[in-house]
Amino acid sequence: MGITERRIRQKEEVRHRILETAWQIVREEGWQALSIRKIADAIEYSVPVVYDHFENKEAILEDFSRQGFELLVKKLQAAKKKSDDPATQLKHMADAYWQFAMHNREYYQLMYGLGMACCEMQKCAPKEQIFTDLVMEPIQRILDKHGNKEASPCIKYHTYWSVMHGLISIKMVADSGELNKMVLDDAIAGFIKNLEK
Amino acid sequence: MGITERRIRQKEEVRHRILETAWQIVREEGWQALSIRKIADAIEYSVPVVYDHFENKEAILEDFSRQGFELLVKKLQAAKKKSDDPATQLKHMADAYWQFAMHNREYYQLMYGLGMACCEMQKCAPKEQIFTDLVMEPIQRILDKHGNKEASPCIKYHTYWSVMHGLISIKMVADSGELNKMVLDDAIAGFIKNLEK
DNA sequence: CTAATTTTGCTAACAGTGTTAGGTAAAACA
DNA sequence: TGTTTTACCTAACACTGTTAGCAAAATTAG
Incomplete structure (x- = not known):
């Protein structure tokens, strides 16, 4: 039953992309420019998806x-x-x-x-x-x-x-x-x- | 012609009240709780009045x-x-x-x-x-x-x-x-x- | 293979934030 | 008294973090 494993891996990957994207924003524009919406836009997901991986900012x-x-x-x-x-x-x-x-x-x-x-x-x-x-x-x-x-x-x-x-x-x-x-x-x-x- | 003098004094007084109120909010709730609207509410004026005395926050x-x-x-x-x-x-x-x-x-x-x-x-x-x-x-x-x-x-x-x-x-x-x-x-x-x- | 259930992801909203455009009524001046 | 300036407000814009509720897709059970 590798299905759940795959899903966990996929979920982990989105989480990773959130952090990656966030880090890029911070490097380019500084901490104060980091917002959930910017992350969501960059990873091409809607805002609440970010909250599925992190409780809050x-x-x-x-x-x-x-x-x-x-x-x-x-x-x-x-x-x-x-x-x-x-x-x-x-x-x-x-x-x-x-x-x-x-x-x-x-x-x-x-x-x-x-x-x-x-x-x-x-x-x-x-x-x-x-x-x-x-x-x-x-x-x-x-x-x-x-x-x-x-x-x-x-x-x-x-x-x-x-x-x-x-x-x-x-x-x-x-x-x-x-x-x-x-x-x-x-x-x-x-x-x-x-x-x- | 003490009219303009009085108006300047009144304006100065409002400015003083803004600072006074802001300081009170900061002491009670910390810097991050300070907002223009809270100041405006406390001094019983509308928000833009604050911007007549300070260019921005x-x-x-x-x-x-x-x-x-x-x-x-x-x-x-x-x-x-x-x-x-x-x-x-x-x-x-x-x-x-x-x-x-x-x-x-x-x-x-x-x-x-x-x-x-x-x-x-x-x-x-x-x-x-x-x-x-x-x-x-x-x-x-x-x-x-x-x-x-x-x-x-x-x-x-x-x-x-x-x-x-x-x-x-x-x-x-x-x-x-x-x-x-x-x-x-x-x-x-x-x-x-x-x-x- | 169909039906129930879980998961996934979205839209839309709430409650805030700083900031400003535009209009109205009052006060000061001519 | 009429004109102009000043004072002030309402309402909006463009953001922020956060969440409720719903639709579609994927998975599981019968």
């Missing part, structure tokens, strides 16, 4: 957000593997984070934009956990190596994260040109030096 | 954004005046920035939210200049005092700004509780220490 955005987090985690993991030295790992991850944001602006805007992030971050607790592990571990190693027992690794983790996010988010909204990767490198270098004290 | 938001920046600059200036020591000034300003963001969430969301900031920051070049002066000067003084000639004050300025913004913006979207003012203090302390090297 937010569900589509959440899907992209999830994709974005998965890609980012992969990039960060790959960056971390490039070295065994914790300080170098933190530098490489900052580099990867910067690259991700610059080459996937649409993802980044969605993931950390005001619209979604508040809802998304809490739902993505496991993903947040990955981030924590990824960053906390090298921080802890540096603190241990230098016998820095006063510093809280949790606070340091948030500091590291904030420095990266702050730089990139400012870069995104007010790309002044002066704000290049040197600033991030400087900030991360300062952060690491402060860990070693 | 964005103009209303820009007005709030301007208010926000003015208030923030005042707070930063006041914080800076509390001390003559440049490091203490940077700390006090970070403190004031944090306080501003926490006690004026609506302003902060608008000023640095994805929607406006891109358009706003460029228009507000003079305001940006104030920020630059406010922060760049103590940074330069610290660098000079410690004979740190390699470091670029421009890069340092952006670093300082990014650390603050990053922390607060993450706090805004994912208020985890762990992310408190201690993190900011830690980050700023590290930043200053790195200036003195």
Whole structure:
């Protein structure tokens, strides 16, 4: 009885085309230009069909957000593997984070934009956990190596994260040109030096 | 001939009521709940009257954004005046920035939210200049005092700004509780220490 | 092979949004 | 008093997300 299988496959294909089309619209016109009707037109179906695959518009955005987090985690993991030295790992991850944001602006805007992030971050607790592990571990190693027992690794983790996010988010909204990767490198270098004290 | 004067005053009053009402809606229901029709209903005028005072909705938001920046600059200036020591000034300003963001969430969301900031920051070049002066000067003084000639004050300025913004913006979207003012203090302390090297 | 049932997809609407064209009544001026 | 300006409103346009209800097609059961 391969009939139902075929139907599921067909349904999956429409779902895929919705996401594909939506992504194309976002790339060409930005997030705020994305509408259900535009998607429906592009995939040559009527509007309610879109609602057969996604509960609402937010569900589509959440899907992209999830994709974005998965890609980012992969990039960060790959960056971390490039070295065994914790300080170098933190530098490489900052580099990867910067690259991700610059080459996937649409993802980044969605993931950390005001619209979604508040809802998304809490739902993505496991993903947040990955981030924590990824960053906390090298921080802890540096603190241990230098016998820095006063510093809280949790606070340091948030500091590291904030420095990266702050730089990139400012870069995104007010790309002044002066704000290049040197600033991030400087900030991360300062952060690491402060860990070693 | 005080007639025209009175009419100007009346017109100004309606404009003021529009802003007042809009602000109330934002406080009670958030930015995304603000609509022209709601404003019109609340001030007991028809919709087009709103457009006699503001070219469009964005103009209303820009007005709030301007208010926000003015208030923030005042707070930063006041914080800076509390001390003559440049490091203490940077700390006090970070403190004031944090306080501003926490006690004026609506302003902060608008000023640095994805929607406006891109358009706003460029228009507000003079305001940006104030920020630059406010922060760049103590940074330069610290660098000079410690004979740190390699470091670029421009890069340092952006670093300082990014650390603050990053922390607060993450706090805004994912208020985890762990992310408190201690993190900011830690980050700023590290930043200053790195200036003195 | 026919009849019942599920699935699929559509039209059309609802309740919003920002924005504007066009007309009317009131106020100010000559 | 007549003319012109101003103030204001109704009604619409072109969108948005979302859903109710119906018709046709595909699948399943008898």
